[in-house]
Structure formats: structure tokens, C-alpha cells
Amino acid sequence: METYTEVTDVGIEPKEGGLTSAKGFHAGGFHCGFKRKRPDLGWIYSDTPANTAAVYTTNQFQAAPLQVTKESIAQEKRIQGVLINSAVANACTGEQGLQNAYQMRRWFAEKLGIQPHLVAVNSTGVIGEQLPMDTLAAGIEQINLDDTDEKNFERAILTTDTFTKNVCVQVQIGEEQITIGGAAKGSGMIEPNMATMLAFLTTDAAIEQESLDAALKTAVNKTFNCITVDGDTSTNDTVLVMANGKAMNTPITSRDPNQCRVFTEALTYVCRELAKQIARDGEGATKLIEVNVTGAQLQSDARAIGKAIVGSSLVKTAIYGSDPNWGRIICAIGYSGVALDTCNLEVAIGDIKVVENGMPAAFADGVVTEYLRYNEQIVITVNLHSGTQSASAWGCDLSYDYVKINASYRT
């Protein structure tokens, strides 16, 4: 069985960095009073309005700030400033919550001296509570655009996360090198009414908005949409990308499919790294699980199977317990909803083939147990032998701590 490898021949170079690595972006964060002590207000600012695309949660209870951000982007498809608070999600807060989100946008726009529709806002935290507007007003007053530090932004958006999440890459577009950076938060999809996966991406690439939008949708579909912590989709999930053109490359447009492909692959890389960091930081997680599915007829089939496996509580507990339980893996494949020829199925845990032709392969349990016990990143490979399509999915194991974090928050 071949190990699955993502083909990236476009020369993506990972770098140290994040949101402010791309030219013309500034970001910061600090404690303003929503939380007891930790940073809770984060901001991003671009020197000039940036072409912007975003995707949002499919949960029907979309939080108020999402509606406001959608309206901002709809107006001109450009954003110059982003403001995020943690601790309160402003979700299920009705008309007052919506007015508060508009007020949050207006105040930050005044602070920046720009029009409100150039501002995006978001919130993450407890559902059903109104934003403390006095605290917010005082916080926005405090923002100092010269005090840029992307690490502080990364900290300010966390809730139950145990580490900050960032990524940066560079890639050549024509004559110019462009940079894409990002920051994210996410741990459980919702935790004691604490919500949300958020990712903010910045690039100095010049790219028309339609191409940026297409690139983001492609990237998210292969990355953020392929992670599962507990299967619960929050009310505030957002991925937003801003492109301000400061790299001065010849603008990327749909008339140049090759440039679009290079940019899309670089953006996908950025999204994948953030998605994996989120999966690894799943509540109570001790291991990152990566499932690579190959030999499918459709990419969507490969993705459905990958997600069924990383989403199975029984697979997750088995990996937590270092149990080489291939029966649970093929069981998840069997109920994934994808039609398959079960006789052709191959499954490997690490490099060890555990299922061949749909039946148990000859392997020593102990070898797999060792692999599961001593690796922090567990790779499961599935080959359907029925086509050429492939996809990956990421998740984490299910530990006592998941139950602890989620059962004993209030009691």
C-alpha cells in the first residue's frame, strides 16, 4: 500500500510567522475585561482595504456578528479592519445582540476612521449572553494600532484552546513573492456554551475577489471541512481571508488558471496547517489522527469515509487506548454512506497493513499497539481500490479529559 502524498509542485515555502507577515497587515490583542485575566479582544488592520472572502458555519443559529460581517463584505467585497472578542459569543441574543454587533462594527470603524462596511466583527464564547457593551467600548478605546503583535491577537481569540495557532507560507506568483499568513482558534466546537472555530488569513497577493472567493472555498472544503473534534458545529464558525495586493504581483484572475492554482494550493496549505493544529488541540486530545483515503471514485466519497473514521467515538477511544482495533475502522467505513466493494478494501495503521481484501491481514497486534502508544500523530490509510480520487481528514482521540472538560465545567 502506498503512502498518500499531497502533490505540491508549486514551491510553497513554510516560514515562521502569521497574520502580520504579509505586507501591510497589523494585528494585536489585549485584556479588556470580558475574561478575568487573559487577553480577550483582538484586532486586524490592513493599510488599505483588502479584497475579502469568507465562509461561515452551516448552523442555523448563526450568531449576530456573522450577519453583520456578511453585510460588510457584501457591500464592496473589501475589508480593512477585523475585531474579535472572546468569552461571549453573541449568539442566540436576538435583536439586541444584532444591534450590539452593529455597534461593535461602528465603534471600531470610528476608531480606524473608515466606513463601517469595511469592518468585520466576530465573537466567541458563551451562547445566550449579551455583550457587555461598556467593557467593549472601553476596550475599543484602548486599541493602539502601533502596538502590533500577532501573538497577542492569537492569544486574544482563544477560549478552551491550550495553545495558539498560526502559520505562514511564501510562494512565487509571476515575478513576485507573495506571503500568506493566518491565525486560528478552536478546540471543541462548543464547550460549556463556548463556541467556535475561527480562522483569519491575510495575504499581500493581488488577486481579484472572485478568484479569492473560489480559492477559499476550495481550500476550506479540503481542510477545515475535514476536521472533527466532536461533530458539533458551532454557531460562530468563520474563515475569512483578506488580500491587500501589497506584493504588487500582476493580479491573479480567473483568466490565468495556473496562477489561480498556485495561489489556491498555497492557501490550502495554510488552511490545512491551521486545521491540523485545531484538531490536535481538540478538548482532552492526546493525539492527532490523520486519515488518508485513496482509490476512491469521487473525492467526496474519500472525504466522507475519512470523516466517518475520525468522527467515530469508538475509533477515537481505541486510539486513546492504543488498541489496534481495525474492526472499528472498517465498521465506520461501512456506515459512511459511500457505496464500495468491501472485498477490495485495504487499511493500514501507520505502515502496518491491518486489513487486506476486506479481511484481517496478518499482523502482530503488539506492533500496532507500539505504534499507537509512541506516536503523537496517528496516520490511518485506507485504499478503496476503486478509483483515483483521494482526500484526508483530521481529528483527535477521545480521552477521559474530554468527558471531564465537558461534564464538569459548571458543577
Added chain:
Amino acid sequence: METYTEVTDVGIEPKEGGLTSAKGFHAGGFHCGFKRKRPDLGWIYSDTPANTAAVYTTNQFQAAPLQVTKESIAQEKRIQGVLINSAVANACTGEQGLQNAYQMRRWFAEKLGIQPHLVAVNSTGVIGEQLPMDTLAAGIEQINLDDTDEKNFERAILTTDTFTKNVCVQVQIGEEQITIGGAAKGSGMIEPNMATMLAFLTTDAAIEQESLDAALKTAVNKTFNCITVDGDTSTNDTVLVMANGKAMNTPITSRDPNQCRVFTEALTYVCRELAKQIARDGEGATKLIEVNVTGAQLQSDARAIGKAIVGSSLVKTAIYGSDPNWGRIICAIGYSGVALDTCNLEVAIGDIKVVENGMPAAFADGVVTEYLRYNEQIVITVNLHSGTQSASAWGCDLSYDYVKINASYRT
């Protein structure tokens, strides 16, 4: 908010009893050697061939015995004997597993002195291991049809279950009283390669096979298809009903919709009680969760919302921790895939309204915490206020013991 009540005006009388309460049925079980000590071989026998209907797992890795049982039923739509072993599921066992299942059927048919196609077989236990055929042969040899004891059957089909599961009701069909009884097993959908939810139902009602089949599908859809322990669907799930006509009622046929309705409601009652017992016995469970959804436009919508709530790991852990976390409930409703007017939503935990018009209601956290802490059966009621349809779903909480049972089986 009204409490949801199932309308049953057909005079169903619950009774002590089980599989052998209906006239002409015998059942037993004993230890034959698949397990170390506990009973592991169970049988059911009807004095005469009984009209039979069955539904099976949708998992594509259907175990070998399911194929054999399907063939049996297809031939004449009648079954006289059923043989089940626990400990080995005979799933993912290829051609040899299939031949072993045929042999199992043949041996039991010889024992009963009937034709093989009048026998159904099933297995539950470890996936990927072949049945030890010598043990099985010796076990079948040992069966004594005079030694009938439904309790022994109930014990013989268990795997990780912590208690036996049975039910019995009587209802009037025309001039005659008919009896329906049943036994079931199920705990996790699969556990260290241990599998399966199984239910066997017997009735002395005279009913044409087509009506029996329709009644079973209706009943299963409202009951067994509405329970969730961990979302994993096993390779061996089967619900099978045998009707031998010994009650001598005027046969129930589709030409008498009223009689069909009475029988279907009684069968649904039986299935619901078994389903709830299975949910309550979910691995590591400390509480049964019942979700009643009303005011939906479609029954399927109500069911989807109920299943999303009982299937949410975050709701399950919150209930384990007695956390009145309504945010997780509405979050699950929001991602259930059902379009709804979020502004009309009402949610109650027990009798306490926690969400009204899609926003938090005025309630004291402490009262809900008390309710969650001191009740073993937790009722969540959801009213969508958008139609007249309703449905229920059942599940259990998610405890440390679920992780323990599923993580530490082999290690």
C-alpha cells in the same frame, strides 16, 4: 409547553414476560464454549413455521449470517427456528465465514428436523474471527428443546450489556387476545470488535406476512432507528419478528387497516421498550435521555432533530455532569439539517423551560441541575411551533466509563 404524549388508544396491556409468552414459542440458552463462562448460544423454536419479517443493518459490511438469514426468509417468508451465538460476530470473515453460517443453519435445521430455509441464524461479538465450528457443532448437539427458559436466551445473546432486555404486551384483535413478546441485546454499537444490536420478537397473532413486514418497518423506524449510543452502526444489527398464528384470531390483513393499526401500535410499543432498554444500557451510561420533538412539519424532521440532540457528545457529557447546558441543545438543533424558524423555538429540560422564542428563558440554573442530578431518565422537550408532527429519540449520557470500556479493553 405541553409534554409530549404518545397516543395509544388501542388497549395495549404490558405484561411480565418475553419471547415465550406468545403461544407456541420456546426459547433457551446455555454456555457452549465461545465465552469463558457465560451463556453464549441461544435458540428460539416455534411449534409451526411462523410468518417472519426482518430488518438489517445498513452497514455495508454485513456479517455472513445476515446473508444466510435473508435467503431463508426470502424463500418462503416463514421461519420456525432461530439460532444465535455471542462472542464471535462472523463478520469480515469472507467466503469461509459464509460457509460457516450456512453450516450453522444446516446443523440447527437437522437438530429441529426441519428444512434449512426455515432457520434464521445470527452472531454477535468480535469482528474478523471465524466461528469455532467444533464448539458450535457440540453446542447444537446439546440443545434440548424441552428445556425452555426465555431468561437463558436473553442471557446467551449479551456481550457488553449489563442487564437482560425483555418485554411483553397483550392486545385484543377482534375476538381474540394476542401476545407479543421480545428480547434484545445491545450496548455499544460495536465494542472492541464486539458488535451489534439484536432484537427478536414473537407473536401468536395470525397476520399475513406483508402486513407483518409493514408493521415491523413502521415500528423500527419510530423506535430502534431513534436510539443512539455512539453513532456507530454495527455489521450485525437485526430485528426479526415471527408470527405463528396460534392465537387463532381472524388473520390480520391489509384489507383491515384498523386491525393493522392496532397490531402495529402494539409492535411499536414492544420495540420502543426494548429500544429504551438498549439506550439505557449504553456503554458507561448512567442515565437514559429521551428527547420529544413536537410542532414539526414532518415526522422525519422531528426525528432528525431528536437524533441530533441524543447523538451530541456535548449534550451527553453535559447531562453526565448535570450541567443545564441549553446552548448545546440548540446548537445540535441548528446543525440537524432541518430548516426551522429559530425565533419560534422552545426547549424544556424536564418541566423547566430553558429556551423560549429561540432565546434563553428565565430559569434558575440550580433547578435544572437538581433535575439532572436526581433523575435517571432525563426528558428534553423541543417544540418547533411550525407544524403538527412529532417524534422521539433515545440515548444515554457520555461518562468516563464509556472511555474506559472502549479504550482499555485490550491494553
